Amino acid sequence: MMEMLLTGPREELFSDSLREKLDVWVAKYPVGQEQSALIPCLHILQDANGGWLSQAIMDALAVYLSIPAISVYEVATFYTMFELEPVGKHKISVCTNISCMLCGSEEIMDHLQNKLNIKPGQTTDDGLITLKEVECLGACVGAPMLLLDKQYHEHLTPEKIDQILQGLAS
Numbered sequence: 001m002m003e004m005l006l007t008g009p010r011e012e013l014f015s016d017s018l019r020e021k022l023d024v025w026v027a028k029y030p031v032g033q034e035q036s037a038l039i040p041c042l043h044i045l046q047d048a049n050g051g052w053l054s055q056a057i058m059d060a061l062a063v064y065l066s067i068p069a070i071s072v073y074e075v076a077t078f079y080t081m082f083e084l085e086p087v088g089k090h091k092i093s094v095c096t097n098i099s100c101m102l103c104g105s106e107e108i109m110d111h112l113q114n115k116l117n118i119k120p121g122q123t124t125d126d127g128l129i130t131l132k133e134v135e136c137l138g139a140c141v142g143a144p145m146l147l148l149d150k151q152y153h154e155h156l157t158p159e160k161i162d163q164i165l166q167g168l169a170s
């Protein structure tokens with residue numbers, strides 16, 4: 001896990017390597033428009049923190065971007081790609097929106113729940129996998145689909161799910 005300082009003057013809020021990554025995005029926008037870099041900055045910090053965002057991280061980012069903390073909370077709580085609680089090493093987000101539902105996402109979700117012995121929103125006892133149910137991920141043509149960490153898997157079947165899970169366990 002990458003070091004985060006989270007308190008102190010703006011220039012000391014995050015480690016040097018994190019600030020370097022954040023500033024790549026901040027520099028893309030005019031001075032005074034730092035909020036535009038919010039989403040990529042949240043991704044960077046979430047990745048650096050084992051897959052989730054604490055309130056301390058969000059507060060530090062608000063200071064870093066010179067925006068109100070509520071602006072960070074609004075975005076972090078709106079998008080399902082951001083986690084506000086610790087998650088497993090891997091995250092499986094199953095789309096159950098209309099196209100995926102019509103193509104069998106219910107069966108996919110049932111299969112995953114049975115295999116992992118958890119419900120959506122839960123993490124396996126070994127901390128390996130968090131299962132989520134999400135809205136359309138924009139890959140309707142490949143329905144039913146899921147997002148495993150940052151990779152899309154499409155045209156899912158129970159057999160494909162078994163292969164995916166085997167790959168995670170090995």
Ligand code: FES
Pocket residue numbers: 095096097098099100101135136137138139140141143145
């Ligand atoms: S409905 Fe599932 S990706 Fe669009």
